[in-house]
Amino acid sequence: MKEAILVAGSNGAIGKAVCEAILAEGNYKLLTVSRTAAHFSGAEHLTADLSDPESLPAVKSWLDGMREDLAGVIHCAGLLHNSRVKPEKALSQLRAESLAECLSANVLSHVHLAQAVEHKLRKDDPFRWLSISARIGSIDDNRLGGWYSYRMSKAALNMFIKNLSIEWGRNYGQVSVAAMHPGTTYSPLSEPFTANWPKESIFTPELTAHRVLDCFSSLLPEHSGTLYHWDGEVIQW
Ligand SMILES: NC(=O)c1ccc[n+]([C@@H]2O[C@H](COP(=O)([O-])OP(=O)(O)OC[C@H]3O[C@@H](n4cnc5c(N)ncnc54)[C@H](OP(=O)(O)O)[C@@H]3O)[C@@H](O)[C@H]2O)c1
Numbered sequence: 073m074k075e076a077i078l079v080a081g082s083n084g085a086i087g088k089a090v091c092e093a094i095l096a097e098g099n100y101k102l103l104t105v106s107r108t109a110a111h112f113s114g115a116e117h118l119t120a121d122l123s124d125p126e127s128l129p130a131v132k133s134w135l136d137g138m139r140e141d142l143a144g145v146i147h148c149a150g151l152l153h154n155s156r157v158k159p160e161k162a163l164s165q166l167r168a169e170s171l172a173e174c175l176s177a178n179v180l181s182h183v184h185l186a187q188a189v190e191h192k193l194r195k196d197d198p199f200r201w202l203s204i205s206a207r208i209g210s211i212d213d214n215r216l217g218g219w220y221s222y223r224m225s226k227a228a229l230n231m232f233i234k235n236l237s238i239e240w241g242r243n244y245g246q247v248s249v250a251a252m253h254p255g256t257t258y259s260p261l262s263e264p265f266t267a268n269w270p271k272e273s274i275f276t277p278e279l280t281a282h283r284v285l286d287c288f289s290s291l292l293p294e295h296s297g298t299l300y301h302w303d304g305e306v307i308q309w
Pocket of ligand 1: 176
């Protein structure tokens with residue numbers, strides 16, 4: 073029986089392309105979680121808002137109904153802007169509500185899913201977790217400032233991934249937990265900010281999805297606790 077990979081945020085541009093690539097390769101059973109209804113044939117889908125802690129019991133019991141072993145998770149959910157959240161250019165624009173919404177989407181949706189899958193992990197069985205984060209969340213790498221809510225929430229996600237890598241590494245041995253910066257990719261998230269960029273500096277979701285799967289597939293326990301750039305380089309936290 074095939075093992076399964078769970079993709080969260082499966083209706084986003086990168087998430088959807090990752091799912092399509094997994095289905096095209098055919099090596100794994102695909103499980104998808106999204107706030108929207110099922111959007112792939114050939115996948116098992118759960119509609120859930122992972123930023124809401126009340127989604128946890130439904131995710132757990134859905135996973136318990138799967139016959140396949142879970143090989144890993146690729147978490148693609150994230151928020152930069154919506155009708156209420158706009159990336160800040162100055163301190164005066166920073167609002168508690170925007171920061172809370174970014175923390176909810178960019179951190180809590182990852183935390184809740186980790187809490188929901190933890191009971192599927194077995195001591196000494198391999199398991200991979202890859203969260204799509206952003207270079208902009210690296211504190212060392214911050215030279216431009218701005219985008220307070222997004223930067224702060226991605227920095228918090230990065231710390232969550234580092235912490236999780238330590239705890240799961242201690243408890244389960246063969247687990248690898250990492251984060252990845254996908255590079256600027258055509259999507260609703262990047263679209264308002266890339267209008268004047270040269271086209272060759274923006275990646276298609278399909279290219280990014282292949283890089284995400286390459287990163288996921290090559291994760292070993294010794295890589296746990298790392299933030300990867302899309303080209304495989306390690307980014308300082
Ligand atoms: N595109 C880029 O240039 C770029 C660059 C650096 C990092 N990233 C990161 O890559 C990831 C994917 O981004 P994308 O470009 O594919 O963006 P996207 O098309 O906007 O997809 C983001 C997905 O995140 C989920 N999401 C958004 N708000 C949420 C909320 N409040 N609660 C729970 N889930 C929420 C949604 O998934 P569902 O609709 O399936 O629920 C949404 O479709 C994000 O983490 C982003 O920060 C992207």
